[in-house]
Amino acid sequence: MSTPHVIVIGAGSTGSATAHDLALRGLRVTVVDRGEVASGTTGRNHCLLHSGGRYCMNDQESAIECIEENMTLRKIMPDLLELNDGLFVAITEEDLTFKERFLEACAACHIPARDIPVKHALEMEPFLNPKTLAAVQIPDGVFEPFRFCLAFLATARLHGAVVRRYELVTEIISSGKSVSGVKIRDYRTGKIETLGADLVINAAGPWAEDVAAMAGVKVPVQPTPGVMVTLDCRLNNMVLNRLNKPSDGDIVVPQRATCTIGTTSWKVKDPDLITIPPEHIEKMIDQGEQLMPIVRKIPMRARMAVARPLIVKDASDERNVSRTFECFDHSYDGVEGFVTISGGKTTTSRAMAERVTDIVCKKLGIEAECRTREVRLASYRLFFQGGQQ
Protein backbone atom coordinates (compact mmCIF):
# COMPACT_ATOMS: atom_id res chain seq x y z
CA MET A 1 0.00 0.00 0.00
CA SER A 2 1.31 3.45 -0.85
CA THR A 3 1.70 6.13 1.83
CA PRO A 4 -1.64 7.79 2.55
CA HIS A 5 -2.09 11.34 1.32
CA VAL A 6 -3.70 13.92 3.61
CA ILE A 7 -4.88 17.33 2.40
CA VAL A 8 -4.99 20.13 4.97
CA ILE A 9 -7.23 23.07 4.07
CA GLY A 10 -5.92 26.26 5.65
CA ALA A 11 -2.37 27.49 6.36
CA GLY A 12 -3.04 29.20 9.68
CA SER A 13 -1.44 28.01 12.90
CA THR A 14 -3.69 24.93 13.15
CA GLY A 15 -3.13 23.80 9.57
CA SER A 16 0.60 24.54 9.69
CA ALA A 17 1.24 22.67 12.95
CA THR A 18 -0.91 19.78 11.74
CA ALA A 19 0.97 19.52 8.44
CA HIS A 20 4.23 19.39 10.41
CA ASP A 21 2.99 16.59 12.67
CA LEU A 22 1.57 14.55 9.77
CA ALA A 23 4.79 14.91 7.77
CA LEU A 24 6.93 13.89 10.75
CA ARG A 25 4.83 10.76 11.13
CA GLY A 26 5.60 9.87 7.54
CA LEU A 27 2.38 10.80 5.78
CA ARG A 28 2.21 12.55 2.43
CA VAL A 29 0.78 16.00 3.08
CA THR A 30 -0.53 18.83 0.91
CA VAL A 31 -1.56 22.13 2.51
CA VAL A 32 -3.89 24.33 0.46
CA ASP A 33 -4.67 27.96 1.27
CA ARG A 34 -6.53 30.53 -0.79
CA GLY A 35 -4.02 33.22 0.22
CA GLU A 36 -0.71 33.80 1.95
CA VAL A 37 0.29 31.74 4.99
CA ALA A 38 -1.46 33.13 8.12
CA SER A 39 -3.55 35.55 6.07
CA GLY A 40 -6.67 34.79 8.13
CA THR A 41 -7.33 34.59 11.85
CA THR A 42 -3.82 33.55 12.86
CA GLY A 43 -2.08 36.48 11.17
CA ARG A 44 -4.11 39.16 12.90
CA ASN A 45 -3.33 37.71 16.26
CA HIS A 46 -2.41 39.41 19.48
CA CYS A 47 0.97 37.63 19.31
CA LEU A 48 0.70 36.57 22.96
CA LEU A 49 2.55 33.42 23.97
CA HIS A 50 0.12 32.55 26.75
CA SER A 51 1.48 31.54 30.13
CA GLY A 52 -2.03 30.37 31.02
CA GLY A 53 -2.42 33.21 33.53
CA ARG A 54 -5.47 34.58 31.75
CA TYR A 55 -7.29 31.26 32.06
CA CYS A 56 -6.13 29.81 35.37
CA MET A 57 -9.00 31.25 37.44
CA ASN A 58 -11.87 30.09 35.23
CA ASP A 59 -10.59 27.37 32.88
CA GLN A 60 -7.89 25.22 34.46
CA GLU A 61 -7.67 22.80 31.56
CA SER A 62 -6.88 25.59 29.07
CA ALA A 63 -4.41 27.16 31.48
CA ILE A 64 -2.49 23.90 31.93
CA GLU A 65 -2.42 23.34 28.18
CA CYS A 66 -1.09 26.90 27.70
CA ILE A 67 1.77 26.61 30.18
CA GLU A 68 2.79 23.21 28.81
CA GLU A 69 2.78 24.46 25.23
CA ASN A 70 4.51 27.70 26.24
CA MET A 71 7.42 25.62 27.59
CA THR A 72 7.41 23.32 24.54
CA LEU A 73 7.49 26.22 22.05
CA ARG A 74 10.50 27.66 23.90
CA LYS A 75 12.30 24.42 23.02
CA ILE A 76 11.19 23.96 19.42
CA MET A 77 11.26 27.58 18.21
CA PRO A 78 13.62 29.38 20.61
CA ASP A 79 14.67 31.98 18.03
CA LEU A 80 11.11 33.00 17.23
CA LEU A 81 10.01 34.31 20.60
CA GLU A 82 10.41 37.56 22.50
CA LEU A 83 10.69 36.28 26.05
CA ASN A 84 10.34 39.07 28.60
CA ASP A 85 7.68 37.54 30.88
CA GLY A 86 4.45 39.29 31.78
CA LEU A 87 2.81 40.98 34.72
CA PHE A 88 -0.73 40.70 36.05
CA VAL A 89 -1.33 44.03 37.74
CA ALA A 90 -4.03 45.21 40.13
CA ILE A 91 -4.95 48.85 39.65
CA THR A 92 -8.11 49.07 41.76
CA GLU A 93 -9.16 47.64 45.12
CA GLU A 94 -11.51 45.35 43.20
CA ASP A 95 -8.59 44.03 41.10
CA LEU A 96 -6.71 43.41 44.33
CA THR A 97 -9.39 41.05 45.63
CA PHE A 98 -8.35 38.63 42.84
CA LYS A 99 -4.71 38.43 43.86
CA GLU A 100 -4.77 35.52 46.32
CA ARG A 101 -7.09 33.53 44.07
CA PHE A 102 -4.86 34.23 41.09
CA LEU A 103 -1.71 33.07 42.91
CA GLU A 104 -3.47 29.91 44.09
CA ALA A 105 -4.85 29.21 40.61
CA CYS A 106 -1.38 29.68 39.05
CA ALA A 107 0.05 27.23 41.58
CA ALA A 108 -2.70 24.72 40.84
CA CYS A 109 -1.89 24.93 37.10
CA HIS A 110 1.90 24.86 37.66
CA ILE A 111 2.32 28.35 36.21
CA PRO A 112 5.41 29.88 37.82
CA ALA A 113 4.11 33.08 39.42
CA ARG A 114 5.83 35.59 41.70
CA ASP A 115 4.16 38.31 43.66
CA ILE A 116 6.70 41.10 43.18
CA PRO A 117 6.97 44.41 45.06
CA VAL A 118 5.05 47.19 43.30
CA LYS A 119 8.14 49.37 43.52
CA HIS A 120 10.09 46.81 41.51
CA ALA A 121 7.29 46.53 38.94
CA LEU A 122 7.26 50.30 38.47
CA GLU A 123 11.03 50.33 38.02
CA MET A 124 10.82 47.67 35.34
CA GLU A 125 7.79 49.27 33.70
CA PRO A 126 8.14 53.03 34.04
CA PHE A 127 4.85 53.73 32.22
CA LEU A 128 2.78 51.39 34.37
CA ASN A 129 -0.03 53.14 36.24
CA PRO A 130 1.59 54.59 39.40
CA LYS A 131 -1.58 53.64 41.30
CA THR A 132 -0.71 49.97 40.81
CA LEU A 133 -1.51 48.01 43.98
CA ALA A 134 -0.01 44.62 43.14
CA ALA A 135 1.98 42.90 40.40
CA VAL A 136 2.44 39.20 39.72
CA GLN A 137 5.12 38.05 37.28
CA ILE A 138 4.31 35.10 35.00
CA PRO A 139 6.11 33.59 31.96
CA ASP A 140 4.13 35.24 29.16
CA GLY A 141 5.95 35.80 25.89
CA VAL A 142 5.45 37.16 22.40
CA PHE A 143 5.58 35.36 19.05
CA GLU A 144 5.02 36.40 15.50
CA PRO A 145 2.13 34.50 13.94
CA PHE A 146 3.37 34.66 10.34
CA ARG A 147 6.83 33.32 11.11
CA PHE A 148 5.35 30.89 13.64
CA CYS A 149 3.40 29.25 10.79
CA LEU A 150 6.28 29.52 8.31
CA ALA A 151 8.56 27.62 10.72
CA PHE A 152 6.08 24.74 11.03
CA LEU A 153 5.54 24.68 7.26
CA ALA A 154 9.25 24.96 6.42
CA THR A 155 9.90 21.92 8.62
CA ALA A 156 6.95 20.08 7.10
CA ARG A 157 8.34 20.77 3.63
CA LEU A 158 11.71 19.34 4.67
CA HIS A 159 9.76 16.16 5.45
CA GLY A 160 8.09 16.12 2.07
CA ALA A 161 4.95 18.21 2.57
CA VAL A 162 3.75 20.40 -0.28
CA VAL A 163 2.28 23.84 0.42
CA ARG A 164 0.02 25.37 -2.22
CA ARG A 165 -0.83 29.02 -1.66
CA TYR A 166 -3.23 31.20 -3.64
CA GLU A 167 -5.28 28.14 -4.46
CA LEU A 168 -8.91 27.83 -3.46
CA VAL A 169 -10.64 24.57 -2.65
CA THR A 170 -13.79 24.75 -4.79
CA GLU A 171 -15.16 21.28 -4.24
CA ILE A 172 -14.72 18.29 -1.95
CA ILE A 173 -15.00 15.09 -3.93
CA SER A 174 -16.48 11.94 -2.49
CA SER A 175 -16.72 8.38 -3.62
CA GLY A 176 -19.62 6.76 -1.88
CA LYS A 177 -19.67 7.98 1.71
CA SER A 178 -15.98 8.72 1.79
CA VAL A 179 -14.13 11.91 0.89
CA SER A 180 -11.61 11.11 -1.84
CA GLY A 181 -10.07 14.46 -2.74
CA VAL A 182 -10.61 18.09 -3.57
CA LYS A 183 -10.84 20.33 -6.60
CA ILE A 184 -8.70 23.43 -6.38
CA ARG A 185 -8.59 26.58 -8.43
CA ASP A 186 -5.20 28.21 -8.91
CA TYR A 187 -5.58 31.99 -8.67
CA ARG A 188 -2.39 32.46 -10.73
CA THR A 189 -3.78 30.73 -13.79
CA GLY A 190 -7.50 30.19 -13.16
CA LYS A 191 -6.95 26.48 -13.78
CA ILE A 192 -8.91 23.85 -11.88
CA GLU A 193 -7.11 20.74 -10.72
CA THR A 194 -8.25 17.62 -8.90
CA LEU A 195 -6.15 16.31 -6.02
CA GLY A 196 -6.82 12.86 -4.63
CA ALA A 197 -6.63 12.27 -0.89
CA ASP A 198 -7.12 9.50 1.63
CA LEU A 199 -8.27 12.07 4.16
CA VAL A 200 -9.05 15.78 4.18
CA ILE A 201 -8.60 18.01 7.24
CA ASN A 202 -10.66 21.16 7.46
CA ALA A 203 -8.50 23.74 9.29
CA ALA A 204 -10.20 26.78 7.77
CA GLY A 205 -10.89 28.60 11.05
CA PRO A 206 -13.93 30.90 10.78
CA TRP A 207 -14.40 29.65 7.20
CA ALA A 208 -14.68 26.02 8.42
CA GLU A 209 -18.46 26.05 8.02
CA ASP A 210 -18.17 26.78 4.27
CA VAL A 211 -15.56 24.07 3.82
CA ALA A 212 -17.62 21.55 5.81
CA ALA A 213 -20.67 22.38 3.71
CA MET A 214 -18.75 21.25 0.60
CA ALA A 215 -18.50 17.82 2.22
CA GLY A 216 -22.20 17.93 3.09
CA VAL A 217 -21.73 18.28 6.85
CA LYS A 218 -22.53 21.02 9.30
CA VAL A 219 -20.02 22.78 11.54
CA PRO A 220 -21.83 25.78 12.94
CA VAL A 221 -19.18 28.50 13.22
CA GLN A 222 -19.96 31.86 14.76
CA PRO A 223 -17.35 34.29 13.39
CA THR A 224 -16.53 36.47 16.40
CA PRO A 225 -14.10 39.29 15.65
CA GLY A 226 -12.07 41.30 18.12
CA VAL A 227 -10.46 44.70 17.67
CA MET A 228 -6.81 45.36 18.45
CA VAL A 229 -5.07 48.73 18.47
CA THR A 230 -1.31 49.02 17.86
CA LEU A 231 0.48 52.11 19.16
CA ASP A 232 3.38 53.83 17.47
CA CYS A 233 5.70 53.29 20.39
CA ARG A 234 6.69 50.46 22.69
CA LEU A 235 5.62 51.38 26.21
CA ASN A 236 6.26 48.14 28.09
CA ASN A 237 9.07 45.65 28.33
CA MET A 238 6.81 42.85 29.54
CA VAL A 239 3.29 41.82 28.60
CA LEU A 240 0.91 43.75 30.87
CA ASN A 241 -2.34 42.07 31.91
CA ARG A 242 -5.08 43.44 34.12
CA LEU A 243 -5.58 41.32 37.21
CA ASN A 244 -9.33 40.75 37.15
CA LYS A 245 -11.89 38.65 35.30
CA PRO A 246 -11.16 38.42 31.53
CA SER A 247 -12.60 41.54 29.88
CA ASP A 248 -12.25 43.85 26.88
CA GLY A 249 -8.93 45.66 26.66
CA ASP A 250 -7.33 43.79 29.54
CA ILE A 251 -3.89 43.34 27.96
CA VAL A 252 -1.09 45.29 26.29
CA VAL A 253 1.30 43.09 24.33
CA PRO A 254 4.62 44.71 23.38
CA GLN A 255 6.52 43.73 20.25
CA ARG A 256 9.58 45.33 18.65
CA ALA A 257 9.00 49.08 18.85
CA THR A 258 5.21 48.89 19.24
CA CYS A 259 2.61 47.61 21.64
CA THR A 260 -0.88 46.31 20.95
CA ILE A 261 -3.96 46.71 23.16
CA GLY A 262 -6.67 44.08 22.92
CA THR A 263 -9.32 43.04 22.54
CA THR A 264 -13.10 43.10 22.14
CA SER A 265 -15.67 40.67 20.87
CA TRP A 266 -18.75 40.90 18.68
CA LYS A 267 -20.51 38.70 16.15
CA VAL A 268 -20.55 38.98 12.36
CA LYS A 269 -22.19 36.92 9.63
CA ASP A 270 -19.37 36.84 7.09
CA PRO A 271 -15.75 36.63 8.30
CA ASP A 272 -14.63 38.25 5.02
CA LEU A 273 -16.64 41.40 5.75
CA ILE A 274 -15.70 42.98 9.05
CA THR A 275 -16.23 46.66 9.72
CA ILE A 276 -14.43 47.87 12.83
CA PRO A 277 -16.85 49.67 15.18
CA PRO A 278 -15.18 52.99 16.11
CA GLU A 279 -16.35 52.68 19.71
CA HIS A 280 -14.27 49.51 20.03
CA ILE A 281 -11.14 51.46 19.16
CA GLU A 282 -12.03 54.09 21.76
CA LYS A 283 -12.63 51.35 24.32
CA MET A 284 -9.14 49.92 23.73
CA ILE A 285 -7.61 53.33 24.38
CA ASP A 286 -9.77 53.79 27.52
CA GLN A 287 -8.82 50.41 28.92
CA GLY A 288 -5.18 50.65 27.87
CA GLU A 289 -5.01 54.01 29.62
CA GLN A 290 -5.89 52.32 32.90
CA LEU A 291 -2.85 50.06 32.62
CA MET A 292 -0.58 52.82 31.31
CA PRO A 293 -1.92 56.38 31.56
CA ILE A 294 0.36 57.59 28.75
CA VAL A 295 -1.48 55.42 26.18
CA ARG A 296 -3.82 58.21 25.04
CA LYS A 297 -0.90 60.46 24.09
CA ILE A 298 0.65 57.93 21.73
CA PRO A 299 -0.33 58.00 18.03
CA MET A 300 -2.04 54.90 16.67
CA ARG A 301 0.09 52.89 14.24
CA ALA A 302 -2.49 50.35 13.13
CA ARG A 303 -5.78 48.80 14.11
CA MET A 304 -7.16 45.51 12.99
CA ALA A 305 -9.91 42.98 13.50
CA VAL A 306 -10.33 39.39 12.49
CA ALA A 307 -12.87 36.71 13.29
CA ARG A 308 -12.16 34.05 15.86
CA PRO A 309 -13.67 30.73 14.83
CA LEU A 310 -16.07 30.14 17.71
CA ILE A 311 -18.05 26.99 17.18
CA VAL A 312 -21.57 26.99 18.51
CA LYS A 313 -21.27 24.16 20.98
CA ASP A 314 -23.72 21.60 22.07
CA ALA A 315 -22.44 19.95 25.26
CA SER A 316 -23.91 16.63 24.23
CA ASP A 317 -22.23 16.72 20.81
CA GLU A 318 -20.50 13.35 20.74
CA ARG A 319 -18.44 14.35 17.70
CA ASN A 320 -16.42 16.75 19.81
CA VAL A 321 -13.31 15.04 21.15
CA SER A 322 -11.78 17.92 23.08
CA ARG A 323 -12.87 20.63 25.47
CA THR A 324 -10.07 23.12 24.82
CA PHE A 325 -10.61 23.21 21.07
CA GLU A 326 -12.94 21.58 18.56
CA CYS A 327 -12.08 18.48 16.59
CA PHE A 328 -14.87 16.74 14.73
CA ASP A 329 -14.58 13.33 13.16
CA HIS A 330 -17.31 13.54 10.52
CA SER A 331 -17.68 9.77 10.28
CA TYR A 332 -20.24 10.43 13.04
CA ASP A 333 -22.13 12.44 10.39
CA GLY A 334 -21.84 9.61 7.90
CA VAL A 335 -18.90 11.11 5.98
CA GLU A 336 -15.65 9.15 6.15
CA GLY A 337 -12.20 10.64 5.56
CA PHE A 338 -13.07 14.15 6.68
CA VAL A 339 -12.08 15.83 9.94
CA THR A 340 -12.62 19.43 11.11
CA ILE A 341 -10.33 21.09 13.63
CA SER A 342 -11.08 24.55 14.92
CA GLY A 343 -10.97 26.88 17.89
CA GLY A 344 -8.06 26.82 20.32
CA LYS A 345 -5.23 29.30 20.42
CA THR A 346 -2.06 29.77 18.40
CA THR A 347 -0.11 29.06 21.60
CA THR A 348 -1.70 25.61 21.79
CA SER A 349 -1.73 24.80 18.07
CA ARG A 350 1.00 22.16 18.41
CA ALA A 351 -1.10 20.29 20.97
CA MET A 352 -4.18 20.58 18.75
CA ALA A 353 -2.15 19.22 15.84
CA GLU A 354 -1.00 16.30 17.98
CA ARG A 355 -4.58 15.37 18.88
CA VAL A 356 -5.92 15.62 15.33
CA THR A 357 -2.91 13.73 13.93
CA ASP A 358 -3.48 10.93 16.49
CA ILE A 359 -7.06 10.65 15.23
CA VAL A 360 -6.02 10.77 11.57
CA CYS A 361 -3.32 8.13 12.04
CA LYS A 362 -5.77 5.85 13.83
CA LYS A 363 -8.29 6.25 11.02
CA LEU A 364 -5.65 5.50 8.38
CA GLY A 365 -4.20 2.56 10.31
CA ILE A 366 -0.80 4.22 10.80
CA GLU A 367 1.22 3.62 13.93
CA ALA A 368 3.61 6.46 14.56
CA GLU A 369 4.55 8.39 17.69
CA CYS A 370 4.15 12.14 17.82
CA ARG A 371 7.57 13.80 17.83
CA THR A 372 6.61 17.47 17.60
CA ARG A 373 7.42 18.08 21.28
CA GLU A 374 11.10 17.43 20.65
CA VAL A 375 11.87 18.25 17.03
CA ARG A 376 13.36 21.71 16.75
CA LEU A 377 11.81 23.59 13.85
CA ALA A 378 13.78 24.66 10.80
CA SER A 379 14.37 28.33 10.03
CA TYR A 380 11.19 30.01 8.84
CA ARG A 381 13.24 31.56 6.03
CA LEU A 382 13.59 28.10 4.47
CA PHE A 383 9.88 28.15 3.70
CA PHE A 384 10.46 30.47 0.78
CA GLN A 385 13.38 28.50 -0.61
CA GLY A 386 13.61 25.46 -2.80
CA GLY A 387 11.17 26.15 -5.56
CA GLN A 388 8.07 27.46 -3.80
CA GLN A 389 7.49 31.17 -3.90
Add this chain to the structure above:
Amino acid sequence: MKSLDITLEIFRYKSGEQPHYDTFTVQVDDTAHVIDAIDKVWAEHDHTLMFRRACHHSSCGSCALRINGVEKLPCITRFSDVGDGKIPLRIEPLRNFPIVGDLVVDVSGFFQRMSASDMSITRDAESTLPLSVDDLSTIVQPKVVELPDNLTHFNRFENCIECGICMSACPTMAVDNKFFGPAGLAAIYCALQKTDDPDEKAHLMALANGEQGVWRCHSAFECTEACPQAVDPAGKIMALRRELTANRLKKAGRS
Protein backbone atom coordinates in the same frame (compact mmCIF):
# COMPACT_ATOMS: atom_id res chain seq x y z
CA MET B 1 -15.79 59.47 11.81
CA LYS B 2 -16.83 59.87 8.22
CA SER B 3 -16.71 57.46 5.36
CA LEU B 4 -14.53 57.92 2.28
CA ASP B 5 -15.01 56.69 -1.27
CA ILE B 6 -11.64 55.35 -2.28
CA THR B 7 -10.80 54.51 -5.88
CA LEU B 8 -7.91 52.14 -6.44
CA GLU B 9 -6.19 51.32 -9.73
CA ILE B 10 -4.77 47.91 -9.04
CA PHE B 11 -2.08 46.19 -11.09
CA ARG B 12 -3.35 42.86 -12.39
CA TYR B 13 -1.38 40.02 -13.88
CA LYS B 14 -2.28 36.38 -14.31
CA SER B 15 -0.01 33.81 -15.90
CA GLY B 16 -0.38 33.94 -19.69
CA GLU B 17 -2.33 37.21 -19.70
CA GLN B 18 -1.40 40.80 -20.43
CA PRO B 19 -0.69 42.91 -17.35
CA HIS B 20 -3.23 45.70 -16.89
CA TYR B 21 -4.88 47.86 -14.22
CA ASP B 22 -8.39 47.34 -12.83
CA THR B 23 -10.24 50.19 -11.16
CA PHE B 24 -12.40 49.65 -8.07
CA THR B 25 -14.19 52.03 -5.73
CA VAL B 26 -14.86 51.04 -2.13
CA GLN B 27 -16.09 52.81 0.96
CA VAL B 28 -13.93 52.90 4.07
CA ASP B 29 -13.93 55.03 7.19
CA ASP B 30 -11.48 57.91 7.48
CA THR B 31 -9.35 56.11 10.08
CA ALA B 32 -8.81 53.15 7.74
CA HIS B 33 -5.51 52.13 6.22
CA VAL B 34 -4.83 51.28 2.58
CA ILE B 35 -4.84 47.54 3.37
CA ASP B 36 -8.49 47.89 4.45
CA ALA B 37 -9.44 49.20 1.01
CA ILE B 38 -7.53 46.43 -0.78
CA ASP B 39 -9.18 43.92 1.55
CA LYS B 40 -12.59 45.38 0.66
CA VAL B 41 -11.89 45.17 -3.08
CA TRP B 42 -11.08 41.50 -2.56
CA ALA B 43 -14.08 40.83 -0.27
CA GLU B 44 -16.73 42.82 -2.15
CA HIS B 45 -15.58 42.80 -5.79
CA ASP B 46 -13.01 40.21 -6.73
CA HIS B 47 -11.88 37.16 -4.77
CA THR B 48 -9.35 36.36 -7.51
CA LEU B 49 -7.26 39.39 -6.49
CA MET B 50 -3.95 38.07 -5.18
CA PHE B 51 -2.25 40.05 -2.43
CA ARG B 52 -0.14 39.22 0.59
CA ARG B 53 -1.12 40.06 4.13
CA ALA B 54 -1.06 38.55 7.59
CA CYS B 55 -0.68 40.77 10.65
CA HIS B 56 -2.18 44.15 9.61
CA HIS B 57 0.12 45.93 12.08
CA SER B 58 3.58 46.08 10.52
CA SER B 59 5.01 43.04 12.21
CA CYS B 60 4.97 40.35 9.50
CA GLY B 61 6.20 42.43 6.54
CA SER B 62 4.14 40.49 4.02
CA CYS B 63 1.84 43.21 2.63
CA ALA B 64 4.55 45.53 1.21
CA LEU B 65 3.70 47.06 -2.18
CA ARG B 66 3.83 50.38 -4.02
CA ILE B 67 1.23 53.08 -3.56
CA ASN B 68 1.42 55.82 -6.21
CA GLY B 69 4.89 54.57 -7.04
CA VAL B 70 6.25 54.63 -3.49
CA GLU B 71 7.03 51.51 -1.44
CA LYS B 72 4.75 51.26 1.59
CA LEU B 73 3.28 48.87 4.12
CA PRO B 74 -0.44 49.41 3.36
CA CYS B 75 -1.33 48.20 6.88
CA ILE B 76 0.09 51.39 8.42
CA THR B 77 -0.49 53.81 5.52
CA ARG B 78 -3.52 56.07 5.85
CA PHE B 79 -5.24 57.74 2.92
CA SER B 80 -4.23 61.12 4.28
CA ASP B 81 -0.59 60.02 3.89
CA VAL B 82 -0.89 59.35 0.16
CA GLY B 83 -3.65 61.49 -1.32
CA ASP B 84 -6.93 63.20 -0.49
CA GLY B 85 -9.08 60.18 -1.24
CA LYS B 86 -10.32 61.57 -4.56
CA ILE B 87 -7.29 60.79 -6.64
CA PRO B 88 -7.28 57.13 -7.65
CA LEU B 89 -4.49 55.43 -5.78
CA ARG B 90 -2.27 53.31 -7.98
CA ILE B 91 -1.51 50.00 -6.25
CA GLU B 92 1.37 48.00 -7.70
CA PRO B 93 3.61 45.13 -6.58
CA LEU B 94 7.17 45.70 -5.36
CA ARG B 95 9.84 46.23 -8.02
CA ASN B 96 12.92 44.06 -8.47
CA PHE B 97 11.06 40.85 -7.58
CA PRO B 98 9.55 38.34 -10.03
CA ILE B 99 5.75 38.67 -10.09
CA VAL B 100 3.72 35.60 -9.10
CA GLY B 101 0.30 37.15 -9.80
CA ASP B 102 -1.38 40.54 -9.29
CA LEU B 103 0.25 42.13 -6.21
CA VAL B 104 2.10 39.00 -5.08
CA VAL B 105 5.83 38.82 -5.73
CA ASP B 106 8.21 35.88 -5.40
CA VAL B 107 10.26 36.56 -2.27
CA SER B 108 12.30 33.34 -2.41
CA GLY B 109 15.48 35.02 -3.72
CA PHE B 110 15.14 37.70 -1.06
CA PHE B 111 14.80 35.16 1.77
CA GLN B 112 17.79 33.28 0.39
CA ARG B 113 19.81 36.48 0.78
CA MET B 114 18.38 36.97 4.28
CA SER B 115 19.49 33.43 5.16
CA ALA B 116 23.08 34.01 4.11
CA SER B 117 24.00 35.85 7.31
CA ASP B 118 21.84 33.49 9.37
CA MET B 119 20.88 36.50 11.49
CA SER B 120 18.57 35.42 14.27
CA ILE B 121 15.47 37.62 14.42
CA THR B 122 15.80 38.02 18.17
CA ARG B 123 18.48 39.92 20.03
CA ASP B 124 19.35 40.79 23.61
CA ALA B 125 18.25 44.29 24.47
CA GLU B 126 19.71 46.73 26.94
CA SER B 127 16.37 47.15 28.68
CA THR B 128 15.01 50.59 27.98
CA LEU B 129 11.91 51.25 25.95
CA PRO B 130 12.64 52.69 22.54
CA LEU B 131 10.82 55.99 22.29
CA SER B 132 11.29 56.81 18.67
CA VAL B 133 8.42 59.18 18.02
CA ASP B 134 9.53 62.80 17.80
CA ASP B 135 6.65 64.47 19.59
CA LEU B 136 7.22 62.21 22.55
CA SER B 137 10.53 63.88 23.26
CA THR B 138 9.00 65.44 26.35
CA ILE B 139 8.76 62.02 27.92
CA VAL B 140 11.81 61.29 29.95
CA GLN B 141 13.56 58.29 28.48
CA PRO B 142 13.61 55.71 31.24
CA LYS B 143 17.02 54.88 32.59
CA VAL B 144 18.38 51.38 32.44
CA VAL B 145 15.86 49.46 34.48
CA GLU B 146 16.32 46.58 36.80
CA LEU B 147 15.59 43.26 35.14
CA PRO B 148 12.62 41.19 36.19
CA ASP B 149 13.29 38.29 38.52
CA ASN B 150 14.38 35.23 36.64
CA LEU B 151 15.46 37.05 33.47
CA THR B 152 19.07 37.71 32.58
CA HIS B 153 18.33 40.13 29.75
CA PHE B 154 15.46 41.67 27.87
CA ASN B 155 14.83 40.18 24.50
CA ARG B 156 13.59 41.87 21.31
CA PHE B 157 12.77 40.96 17.75
CA GLU B 158 15.05 42.66 15.27
CA ASN B 159 13.47 45.75 13.74
CA CYS B 160 13.78 44.37 10.19
CA ILE B 161 10.52 42.64 9.26
CA GLU B 162 11.89 41.37 5.93
CA CYS B 163 9.21 43.19 3.95
CA GLY B 164 11.40 43.70 0.87
CA ILE B 165 10.62 47.41 0.61
CA CYS B 166 14.33 48.33 0.55
CA MET B 167 14.95 45.86 -2.29
CA SER B 168 12.22 47.52 -4.33
CA ALA B 169 13.38 51.06 -3.58
CA CYS B 170 17.07 50.35 -4.28
CA PRO B 171 18.26 51.80 -7.62
CA THR B 172 21.22 49.42 -7.65
CA MET B 173 18.93 46.37 -7.40
CA ALA B 174 17.05 47.64 -10.45
CA VAL B 175 20.11 47.34 -12.69
CA ASP B 176 22.18 44.73 -10.90
CA ASN B 177 20.41 41.60 -9.75
CA LYS B 178 23.66 40.18 -8.36
CA PHE B 179 23.57 42.75 -5.56
CA PHE B 180 22.88 41.34 -2.12
CA GLY B 181 20.56 44.22 -1.41
CA PRO B 182 20.08 46.51 1.58
CA ALA B 183 18.21 44.18 3.96
CA GLY B 184 20.65 41.30 3.51
CA LEU B 185 23.66 43.57 4.11
CA ALA B 186 21.98 45.16 7.14
CA ALA B 187 21.37 41.63 8.44
CA ILE B 188 25.10 40.86 8.02
CA TYR B 189 25.86 43.98 10.06
CA CYS B 190 23.40 42.94 12.80
CA ALA B 191 24.72 39.36 12.84
CA LEU B 192 28.25 40.77 13.30
CA GLN B 193 27.13 42.63 16.42
CA LYS B 194 25.83 39.41 17.93
CA THR B 195 28.90 37.20 17.60
CA ASP B 196 32.34 37.09 19.17
CA ASP B 197 33.38 34.03 17.19
CA PRO B 198 36.34 35.06 14.96
CA ASP B 199 35.46 32.49 12.25
CA GLU B 200 31.86 33.66 12.12
CA LYS B 201 33.01 37.28 11.99
CA ALA B 202 35.44 36.49 9.17
CA HIS B 203 32.69 34.70 7.24
CA LEU B 204 30.29 37.64 7.60
CA MET B 205 32.96 40.20 6.65
CA ALA B 206 33.83 38.12 3.58
CA LEU B 207 30.16 38.11 2.57
CA ALA B 208 29.96 41.88 2.95
CA ASN B 209 33.20 42.30 1.01
CA GLY B 210 32.25 39.77 -1.69
CA GLU B 211 31.08 40.09 -5.25
CA GLN B 212 27.48 40.74 -4.15
CA GLY B 213 28.49 42.93 -1.24
CA VAL B 214 28.68 46.48 0.00
CA TRP B 215 30.87 47.84 -2.81
CA ARG B 216 28.03 47.50 -5.33
CA CYS B 217 25.90 49.99 -3.40
CA HIS B 218 25.71 53.42 -5.10
CA SER B 219 24.95 55.19 -1.80
CA ALA B 220 21.58 56.46 -2.95
CA PHE B 221 20.13 55.93 0.55
CA GLU B 222 16.70 55.17 -0.96
CA CYS B 223 16.52 52.06 1.27
CA THR B 224 16.87 54.06 4.47
CA GLU B 225 14.31 56.57 3.19
CA ALA B 226 11.77 53.84 2.37
CA CYS B 227 12.28 51.51 5.35
CA PRO B 228 9.12 51.50 7.50
CA GLN B 229 11.02 50.14 10.49
CA ALA B 230 13.92 52.59 10.80
CA VAL B 231 16.48 49.84 10.16
CA ASP B 232 18.72 52.29 8.23
CA PRO B 233 20.25 49.73 5.85
CA ALA B 234 22.31 52.39 4.07
CA GLY B 235 23.88 53.48 7.36
CA LYS B 236 24.77 49.85 8.07
CA ILE B 237 26.24 49.38 4.58
CA MET B 238 28.43 52.44 5.14
CA ALA B 239 29.48 51.10 8.56
CA LEU B 240 30.49 47.79 6.94
CA ARG B 241 32.51 49.68 4.32
CA ARG B 242 34.32 51.62 7.03
CA GLU B 243 35.12 48.44 8.91
CA LEU B 244 36.35 46.67 5.77
CA THR B 245 38.54 49.66 4.89
CA ALA B 246 39.93 49.82 8.42
CA ASN B 247 40.75 46.09 8.29
CA ARG B 248 42.49 46.57 4.95
CA LEU B 249 44.57 49.44 6.30
CA LYS B 250 45.48 47.41 9.37
CA LYS B 251 46.64 44.54 7.16
CA ALA B 252 48.60 46.90 4.90
CA GLY B 253 50.28 48.39 7.97
CA ARG B 254 51.38 44.95 9.11
CA SER B 255 52.85 43.79 5.80
